[in-house]
Amino acid sequence: xxxxxxxxxxxxxxxxxxxxxxxxxxxxxxxxxxxxxxxxxxxxxxxxxxxxxxxxxxxxxxxxxxxxxxxxxxxxxxxxxxxxxxxxxxxxxxxxxxxxxxxxxxxxxxxxxxxxxxxxxxxxxxxxxxxxxxxxxxxxxxxxxxxxxxxxxxxxxxxxxxxxx
Amino acid sequence: xxxxxxxxxxxxxxxxxxxxxxxxxxxxxxxxxxxxxxxxxxxxxxxxxxxxxxxxxxxxxxxxxxxxxxxxxxxxxxxxxxxxxxxxxxxxxxxxxxxxxxxxxxxxxxxxxxxxxxxxxxxxxxxxxxxxxxxxxxxxxxxxxxxxxxxxxxxxxxxxxxxxxxxxxxxxxxxxxxxxxxxxxxxxxxxxxxxxxxxxxxxxxxxxxxxxxxxxxxxxxxxxxxxxxxxxxxxxxxxxxxxxxxxxxxxxxxxxxxxxxxxxxxxxxxxxxxxxxxxxxxxxxxxxxxxxxxxxxxxxxxxxxxxxxxxxxxxxxxxxxxxxxxxxxxxxxxxxxxxxxxxxxxxxxxxxxxxxxxxxxxxxxxxxxxxxxxxxxxxxxxxxxxxxxxxxxxxxxxxxxxxxxxxxxxxxxxx
Numbered sequence: 001x002x003x004x005x006x007x008x009x010x011x012x013x014x015x016x017x018x019x020x021x022x023x024x025x026x027x028x029x030x031x032x033x034x035x036x037x038x039x040x041x042x043x044x045x046x047x048x049x050x051x052x053x054x055x056x057x058x059x060x061x062x063x064x065x066x067x068x069x070x071x072x073x074x075x076x077x078x079x080x081x082x083x084x085x086x087x088x089x090x091x092x093x094x095x096x097x098x099x100x101x102x103x104x105x106x107x108x109x110x111x112x113x114x115x116x117x118x119x120x121x122x123x124x125x126x127x128x129x130x131x132x133x134x135x136x137x138x139x140x141x142x143x144x145x146x147x148x149x150x151x152x153x154x155x156x157x158x159x160x161x162x163x164x165x
Numbered sequence: 166x167x168x169x170x171x172x173x174x175x176x177x178x179x180x181x182x183x184x185x186x187x188x189x190x191x192x193x194x195x196x197x198x199x200x201x202x203x204x205x206x207x208x209x210x211x212x213x214x215x216x217x218x219x220x221x222x223x224x225x226x227x228x229x230x231x232x233x234x235x236x237x238x239x240x241x242x243x244x245x246x247x248x249x250x251x252x253x254x255x256x257x258x259x260x261x262x263x264x265x266x267x268x269x270x271x272x273x274x275x276x277x278x279x280x281x282x283x284x285x286x287x288x289x290x291x292x293x294x295x296x297x298x299x300x301x302x303x304x305x306x307x308x309x310x311x312x313x314x315x316x317x318x319x320x321x322x323x324x325x326x327x328x329x330x331x332x333x334x335x336x337x338x339x340x341x342x343x344x345x346x347x348x349x350x351x352x353x354x355x356x357x358x359x360x361x362x363x364x365x366x367x368x369x370x371x372x373x374x375x376x377x378x379x380x381x382x383x384x385x386x387x388x389x390x391x392x393x394x395x396x397x398x399x400x401x402x403x404x405x406x407x408x409x410x411x412x413x414x415x416x417x418x419x420x421x422x423x424x425x426x427x428x429x430x431x432x433x434x435x436x437x438x439x440x441x442x443x444x445x446x447x448x449x450x451x452x453x454x455x456x457x458x459x460x461x462x463x464x465x466x467x468x469x470x471x472x473x474x475x476x477x478x479x480x481x482x483x484x485x486x487x488x489x490x491x492x493x494x495x496x497x498x499x500x501x502x503x504x505x506x507x508x509x510x511x512x513x514x515x516x517x518x519x520x521x522x523x524x525x526x527x528x529x530x531x532x533x534x535x536x537x538x539x540x541x542x543x544x545x546x547x548x549x550x551x552x553x554x555x556x557x558x559x560x561x562x563x564x565x566x567x568x569x570x571x572x573x574x575x576x577x578x579x580x
Contacts, residue, residue, distance in 0.1 A: 010347055010348060010437070012545050014545040014546070014547060014548050015545070015546065015547075018525070018547050018552075019524040019525050019526060019548065020524075020525055020526055022200060023229075023234070023236040023237060023240065023526075024236065025203050025204050025207060037546070037547055037552040056348055057347065057348035057351060057381060060347060060348065060351075060381060061283065061543065061545060062282075062283050063201065063280075063281055063282050063283040063285075063297040063298060063299055064200070064201070064299075065201070065204055065281075065299035065300045065301060066204075068299075069204075083348070083351070085348070085351060085381055086351060086352050086381065086383055087283060087297050087298060087299060090298060090299060090302065091298075091299035091301070091302075094299060094301040094302055094305075095299075095301055139187070141187060141313070150301070151208075151301055151302065151305055152208050152211045152212055152301060152304075152305070155212050155214070155305060155308065155309075156211075156212065156213065160189065160305070160309040160311050161189065163189060163313055164187060164189050164313065
């Protein structure tokens with residue numbers, strides 16, 4: 001099962017990973033301190049494939065890529081939020097952390113719910129209460145980058161112009 | 166035809182572009198610092214292609230500089246080795262990246278600059294497009310010289326009137342953050358203009374684009390005018406001619422009109438930038454540290470305001486008062502003109518230029534239970550140290566008045 005870990009509105013990058021831990025770029029090292037102040041039990045109890053659920057403006061604040069890397073390093077399957085802050089959105093796409101924008105799911109999922117997510121269709125099922133949600137589709141060029149596993153992999157195979165082609 | 170951001174992007178795209186379109190544009194400069202460059206180097210190595218144009222890359226060591234610990238030192242070493250290996254021409258180690266970018270003339274009207282730092286929005290003060298991105302995109306831009314953008318919708322903030330003595334651009338911007346909220350500008354360009362902005366000197370203008378980041382904006386822009394051109398010609402090595410790009414028949418998503426004439430000093434209170442109150446609502450609240458620094462408010466004129474208030478006085482003996490000039494150039498001018506002596510005589514500790522205490526890694530870390538009043542732009546929980554500490558944001562004048570008493574104090578009583 002994928003367990004949901006819920007976070008509130010305006011979850012900022014300092015709350016995702018405080019600045020003092022950003023001295024490393026190792027995903028597993030960063031993951032040791034992800035959400036350490038707002039939800040210390042996450043690091044102790046989260047299992048690979050669990051799902052992060054946030055409210056409006058998830059990831060606001062700093063441009064630090066350490067924030068999505070720390071989440072990805074914790075082996076979370078994806079982040080579902082009502083909306084994402086713009087730099088976090090770009091960073092998540094660029095490093096290959098799946099993100100789903102879905103205001104209804106953000107409200108309809110509670111801490112500990114068993115959540116099934118289909119990343120290719122954007123369908124979200126809350127198995128605890130049986131509700132289904134459909135995430136907003138990602139723009140085509142974002143899907144291209146996401147499908148390549150991030151912008152670095154995309155560039156290994158393509159010219160940057162092809163992003164918009 | 167369009168908003169200021171549409172005009173800037175259209176020139177670069179070579180044809181009219183409008184809000185909602187996705188564009189792939191050449192960038193003029195690609196900025197990163199000691200916190201974000203190591204990840205950009207990692208992305209660059211993984212891509213495995215050469216740098217397109219070394220002249221576009223500008224690197225700064227400012228966030229944890231000089232190194233406060235071995236890991237930071239290793240980061241600096243990694244960056245310096247990379248600069249040597251790639252023979253990169255633009256490396257700076259004498260101040261906050263955004264201030265140095267302005268001083269060194271990298272930012273000119275209509276230019277497009279991406280930075281691996283959220284406050285890259287600052288460059289909008291010159292009528293340039295500046296925006297913050299993550300490190301991987303910086304590594305990508307080193308190789309491609311390009312970046313994709315969605316042309317944003319625009320919120321126009323029309324400011325009229327003149328502030329009263331003791332009220333500054335910082336108070337106005339904090340007030341705006343309170344009105345729009347911390348996600349009020351998300352994905353948007355926020356255009357600042359009107360009579361108030363027209364009459365504002367450059368050091369005060371910079372506050373608005375700089376703090377547009379705190380309301381989620383993609384960029385904050387002020388159209389270039391005589392003030393901009395005079396700054397570029399007199400204070401920077403930038404070479405003209407400079408184009409004055411202005412909005413042309415713009416269609417705004419929203420227009421916010423504010424008369425600043427009656428505004429009192431404002432404070433953004435713990436724990437969010439939009440938890441804004443008039444200073445009088447928190448007057449007298451005990452403060453353990455006053456921090457005057459950062460890319461928001463540590464320019465020469467800010468230090469001058471602080472020195473004028475502290476001259477011949479002593480700061481509260483139980484309050485830690487730290488002044489970190491934004492750049493070495495500012496430090497030098499403040500030293501030459503006697504400001505540093507006034508600050509030291511008043512009981513402040515003056516540190517080397519850089520980001521200092523703003524990111525909670527060195528230079529003024531807060532203990533649990535401590536409260537800071539600072540000239541910073543961001544008051545996230547735990548940003549300056551313990552998650553059990555509190556940060557209040559205000560103008561340099563409010564910071565100076567507060568330093569004297571150790572309690573949040575209205576500067577209008579000691580000007």
